[in-house]
Amino acid sequence: MSINLRTVYAFAREMYPKNSKETIQYGTAGFRGKAEFLDSVMFRMGVLATLRSRYREGAVIGVMITASHNPEPDNGVKLIDPKGEMLESSWEKIATDLVNVSDQELEQHVGQIIKDNNIDVTSSSYVYVGMDNRYHSPRLLKAVADGVIALKGNVREFGIVTTPMMHFFVVAANTKEAYGKPTEESYYEKLISSFEKLRNGRVENGNYRNSLIYDGANGVGARKMLQFIKRMNNSLAVTVINQGIGTGKINEDCGADHVKVKQRVPVNMPDVEPFTRCVSVDGDADRVVYFYTDDEGQFHLLDGDRIATLVADYLMEQIKRCDLNLRIGLVQTAYANGASTDYIVNELKVPVSCVPTGVKHLHHKALEYDVGVYFEANGHGTIVFSDSAKSLIAEAAKTNEDAKSLLLIIDLINETVGDAISDMLLVETILNHKGWDVKDWSAAYNDLPNLQLKISVQDRNVIKTTDAERVCVEPQGLQEEINKVVANYKRGRSFVRPSGTEDVVRVYAEAATKEDVQQLAYEVGRLVQRLAGGVGPELVNPSNAHL
């Protein structure tokens, strides 16, 4: 088979001309932006995925079209490497350069990538493509597929799927189906059968009730949950809200990001009993958070930190019961609530590390342990087991019932990446096992009040950070000013960093009281506006807000 790079240029010029002059970067989770400027990006990512597959000797590479928690007009694309991880970081640079060259330079540039990486263009390549349910996703999926076709690669389209399903399909295909088959049915089957075996017919236990409200963020997570419900034998009574039918827009006033950042219930919440367990996932269903309201109508959040601590505690207990000697570790980011980190260090006594935002960083760190539990505070995370841990557990399972359960737990977990539905089924399994309701779960520790702000600046990349993003090194002087402000607040902590998915600088703050955290976030936000080129209206001082 021979390929003609002229074809790539012809496709690009005729169908996917570059229509934006702005430089775009492979960020925290791939490329994101307004959908109308992404056709050429998608086409080129189809080209890159094909090259990457050839570079990896014909292994399947995944392409997921989604803008996750971003608003409806946005879309995005992320590449999935053969083992289900995010695209290797050295190729992120290749991706960024490829999407930013002009149409005229494209042919020569693709030739250079082939040469630099010694890619055999006559070899086979396989690309899997899936998308979320945004109305512009099908158009963008076609652009990716055309990028593959332009280089004579093989493309398989999965239609509307969650991000974690795409990761599952890629791993399933590349492990010759040891992980399952690369089909939707196989994915449902794997998760549901382990979940139901773990339940073993016991749907309620102690304070645990088996019903919950599920906020699907008007995204693909809603449709897939409806598919789960159809296939489950009433082992869980799930009411799905924000299903994405009718006028509801993806992530608008609903979903995991809304619930976590606004600390508020999603739109369309039915009238439920106080302390009813509720779950929100994001637009592509790779994040999950829990929440409930108490008998005074007060909102309570059980976020990724809570899930991580619940899971780590449970796994430690199970591993101890099996009498196995496995090193368990927890990975967080700077957004983790300080109270959760204290709890991990002082109560769980598990090693905990802090890495930069983005699951790729957490995932890599977690692989250093026999059992690595990682979660971003926003509910994005999973658990990874080393090969040797898996064989030890499998060996023990021959004689030990607890080890058998652990094996089922491993099956229930989508180890490739954070998976909202799989994580939810895991939490449900643990709560059921412990006989806990949300009150019991909340009792482990009290979150410090915390707040996030988004600040618009001229160029968010003027902010540079170090020490897992906890310290800002540029613009000069900003960190010193933040330190001075933070010192005035009991249990105060705050940091700033440029978002990798939105054109904003994020400010995080936590402090001992709600009033303090509002004031602290405001003061740090003002520093960013003043010292990092803020644009738009000045933040309002919360202590003057009533004036």
Ligand SMILES: CC(=O)N[C@H]1[C@@H](OP(=O)(O)O)O[C@H](CO)[C@@H](O)[C@@H]1O
């Ligand atoms: C504070 C926060 O929640 N940041 C999110 C967000 O990244 P930013 O780089 O902060 O925009 O989107 C990422 C992808 O979904 C997710 O991994 C990350 O945790």
Ligand SMILES: [Mg+2]
């Ligand atoms: Mg997401």
